[in-house]
Amino acid sequence: MVRKWIFFFSFFVPFQFSHLAMAVSPEDIVKYRQGILFGMGWNVSAMGSMVKGDVPFDRDKFIFFAERTAVLTPMVLEGFQPETKDVDSYTKQKTWENLKDFEKRMSQLLEETEKLVEVAKTGEESEVRKQFGKTAQQCKGCHDNYKKKS
Amino acid sequence: MEEKERVLIWDIAIRSFHFLLVLLMAFSVWTGIQGGIYLEYHFLSGYCILCLVLFRVLWGVLGSTTALFKSFVKTPGTVAKFLLEIVRGTAPPFAGHNPAGGYMVVTLLITIFCQTITGLFSDDQIFNAGPLRSFIQADTAGMLTNWHHITFDILVVLSAIHVFAIFWHEWILDERLIISMITGKKEKGKESERIIFASHRRLLIALTISIVIVWGLVNY
Numbered sequence: 001m002v003r004k005w006i007f008f009f010s011f012f013v014p015f016q017f018s019h020l021a022m023a024v025s026p027e028d029i030v031k032y033r034q035g036i037l038f039g040m041g042w043n044v045s046a047m048g049s050m051v052k053g054d055v056p057f058d059r060d061k062f063i064f065f066a067e068r069t070a071v072l073t074p075m076v077l078e079g080f081q082p083e084t085k086d087v088d089s090y091t092k093q094k095t096w097e098n099l100k101d102f103e104k105r106m107s108q109l110l111e112e113t114e115k116l117v118e119v120a121k122t123g124e125e126s127e128v129r130k131q132f133g134k135t136a137q138q139c140k141g142c143h144d145n146y147k148k149k150s
Numbered sequence: 151m152e153e154k155e156r157v158l159i160w161d162i163a164i165r166s167f168h169f170l171l172v173l174l175m176a177f178s179v180w181t182g183i184q185g186g187i188y189l190e191y192h193f194l195s196g197y198c199i200l201c202l203v204l205f206r207v208l209w210g211v212l213g214s215t216t217a218l219f220k221s222f223v224k225t226p227g228t229v230a231k232f233l234l235e236i237v238r239g240t241a242p243p244f245a246g247h248n249p250a251g252g253y254m255v256v257t258l259l260i261t262i263f264c265q266t267i268t269g270l271f272s273d274d275q276i277f278n279a280g281p282l283r284s285f286i287q288a289d290t291a292g293m294l295t296n297w298h299h300i301t302f303d304i305l306v307v308l309s310a311i312h313v314f315a316i317f318w319h320e321w322i323l324d325e326r327l328i329i330s331m332i333t334g335k336k337e338k339g340k341e342s343e344r345i346i347f348a349s350h351r352r353l354l355i356a357l358t359i360s361i362v363i364v365w366g367l368v369n370y
Contacts, residue, residue: 048277
């Protein structure tokens with residue numbers, strides 16, 4: 001629940017700090033979001049290897065990675081500011097025309113990630129696997145629509 | 151309408167190959183679109199498809215007459231002539247693949263081959279990566295993943311043409327191709343007597359070779 005408030009608050013962060021925008025270059029904003037997303041990928045991959053059976057399922061570790069992913073998720077959106085649209089990145093141009101949809105998908109991702117934390121704590125391993133799949137599909141949703149592959 | 155004698159044209163290998171390929175491709179499309187943990191099955195399906203393609207290539211050299219590449223890959227001139235005859239409605243029926251269909255077989259095999267090979271190097275940039283992904287750089291993998299999607303689009307178009315051609319034969323030319331592809335039998339024509347069917351031993355050899363190659367690629 002707290003994360004949800006952070007998430008909603010994060011929508012307003014860019015506006016509140018807009019008077020400081022001169023200090024942060026668009027390139028740095030891109031680096032920031034790429035860093036956060038790289039960190040998310042790190043943690044999601046760690047859970048993925050457990051789900052795929054490459055490494056044994058370890059509930060404590062899984063909860064650890066899931067919680068870190070849930071912490072990072074609300075931070076991603078801060079890095080997607082329209083002023084970065086001319087910076088060369090993996091973000092498709094159409095992202096900026098569909099920011100509302102993008103934000104909606106990001107909030108859905110947060111919901112699924114928070115659910116993943118819950119299920120990791122209480123659910124059966126098969127349920128964890130299922131919820132992890134749902135979360136990863138949420139990742140895929142934006143990747144398919146808004147991310148260039150190379 | 152009088153019943154003509156029906157003879158075997160397509161051996162069990164070709165028929166099984168064909169419908170397994172259809173099923174696996176449909177399954178791959180579905181799992182691919184789902185993503186997430188479904189990609190595990192997408193990968194397995196892809197390995198099987200690559201096995202099938204390799205098998206078909208071997209069968210095109212070792213297999214029964216109607217499966218042999220040399221029996222159905224004709225000169226482009228023959229294809230042009232055939233297509234012209236199709237439009238005019240004067241094309242003769244063929245026991246095996248007709249000249250245009252022969253090229254479609256080759257085109258589909260090449261495209262499906264590219265589809266599976268690019269898949270081996272692809273990743274979803276979430277938590278799934280093809281078995282050969284670690285041998286290449288991230289940017290190259292991104293490019294190959296893009297190609298994996300482009301060849302998919304090409305396959306959709308090719309499949310549409312393929313299905314269109316089948317219904318052309320069914321409805322316009324009044325040839326029962328679909329049932330032939332299931333039972334393997336067609337109405338007796340002059341060509342059908344010359345078909346030599348390959349032995350089961352060859353089938354086993356071709357199948358073993360293709361499975362070993364794919365197993366080696368995936369577990370390298």
